Amino acid sequence: MTTVSVFGGSGFLGLRLVRQLTSQGTLVRVAVRRADRARSALRAAGLDRASVFRADVRDQATVAAAIAGADAVVDAVSAYVEAGGATFEAVHEWGARTLAREAVAAGVGRFVLVSGIGADPESRTSYIRARGRGERAVQEVFPGATIVRPSAMFGPGDALFGTIADLARLLPALPLIGGGQTRLQPVYVEDVAEAIARILADPRTTGRTYELAGPTVYTLRELFVIALRVIGKRRPLVTVPFAVAKLQARLFELLPNPPLTTGQVDLLKTDNVASGALPGLYELDILPKAIELILPTYLRKPRLAA
Numbered sequence: 001m002t003t004v005s006v007f008g009g010s011g012f013l014g015l016r017l018v019r020q021l022t023s024q025g026t027l028v029r030v031a032v033r034r035a036d037r038a039r040s041a042l043r044a045a046g047l048d049r050a051s052v053f054r055a056d057v058r059d060q061a062t063v064a065a066a067i068a069g070a071d072a073v074v075d076a077v078s079a080y081v082e083a084g085g086a087t088f089e090a091v092h093e094w095g096a097r098t099l100a101r102e103a104v105a106a107g108v109g110r111f112v113l114v115s116g117i118g119a120d121p122e123s124r125t126s127y128i129r130a131r132g133r134g135e136r137a138v139q140e141v142f143p144g145a146t147i148v149r150p151s152a153m154f155g156p157g158d159a160l161f162g163t164i165a166d167l168a169r170l171l172p173a174l175p176l177i178g179g180g181q182t183r184l185q186p187v188y189v190e191d192v193a194e195a196i197a198r199i200l201a202d203p204r205t206t207g208r209t210y211e212l213a214g215p216t217v218y219t220l221r222e223l224f225v226i227a228l229r230v231i232g233k234r235r236p237l238v239t240v241p242f243a244v245a246k247l248q249a250r251l252f253e254l255l256p257n258p259p260l261t262t263g264q265v266d267l268l269k270t271d272n273v274a275s276g277a278l279p280g281l282y283e284l285d286i287l288p289k290a291i292e293l294i295l296p297t298y299l300r301k302p303r304l305a306a
């Protein structure tokens with residue numbers, strides 16, 4: 001791949017993917033709404049070689065400009081909170097469709113959509129439904145598209161363990177949504193970035209769907225216990241029913257950087273583990289890294305305020 005347009009290339013996953021691709025000599029275009037913010041993030045990460053395009057997946061002309069002349073497109077755009085016109089449907093369904101359409105129109109060879117485990121076009125919750133419909137739209141428009149469905153991703157700056165650690169530093173007790181029985185299979189963000197880079201380099205991955213999950217399944221309660229152990233804190237875990245957590249998330253969503261969103265609460269209502277019916281990291285010759293190995297490398301230090 002010589003030129004890859006990464007929509008969402010300044011995000012948690014996107015930046016890691018840009019690093020993987022540029023280290024292989026690929027020319028990378030980062031397409032995001034906030035170009036200045038992306039340039040600063042790329043500079044801070046030593047990735048100045050990537051070019052930045054101001055683009056919004058809801059704006060066809062800006063999408064076309066960021067794609068023209070590219071060999072591949074990756075959709076790693078995320079909306080965890082609905083704000084203004086950026087609804088889950090507009091970003092994850094229609095936005096994904098627009099990217100796929102413009103990629104076809106520009107004669108792009110490969111398309112990778114980053115979705116999520118559990119994406120379901122018939123789901124009753126809008127976030128999960130939009131993800132499922134986005135997958136379906138991309139497959140209709142760009143039949144050779146490859147879909148990757150990560151489980152909850154971890155690594156420096158993550159929303160899962162970072163939030164648990166932040167809360168443990170602030171609160172005397174920690175809220176365990178839904179009693180903490182939901183099962184998750186967290187995957188290291190660098191493993192996901194490497195998987196996408198390998199997919200782009202290997203034409204045999206065309207048209208396939210991958211579930212990218214870590215080596216072990218845990219309950220949410222177990223993940224809280226591990227995070228507390230790593231940061232050396234003891235906190236009682238207090239069950240918060242889903243309905244109460246959803247109300248709290250609605251209020252948090254009024255803040256610029258909500259610690260919890262309604263989409264996240266919805267995702268926690270069902271297990272988020274690989275089905276086993278689809279290929280994953282092992283099929284891409286990647287040995288998934290365990291949280292026990294990676295968490296101590298970053299979780300002990302408090303995060304800087306965003």
Ligand SMILES: NC(=O)c1ccc[n+]([C@@H]2O[C@H](COP(=O)([O-])OP(=O)(O)OC[C@H]3O[C@@H](n4cnc5c(N)ncnc54)[C@H](OP(=O)(O)O)[C@@H]3O)[C@@H](O)[C@H]2O)c1
Nearest residue numbers: 008009010011012013032033034056057077078116152153
């Ligand atoms: N994080 C996880 O644990 C997790 C788990 C499973 C799946 N996923 C999926 O993985 C992908 C990446 O997630 P992430 O956590 O890396 O997201 P993130 O850190 O929130 O980054 C989102 C990126 O998308 C860009 N963006 C948002 N809205 C946009 C729009 N309308 N047009 C163009 N760019 C837009 C953002 O830049 P601007 O704001 O400047 O536009 C940013 O670069 C998403 O599809 C997400 O659903 C994430």
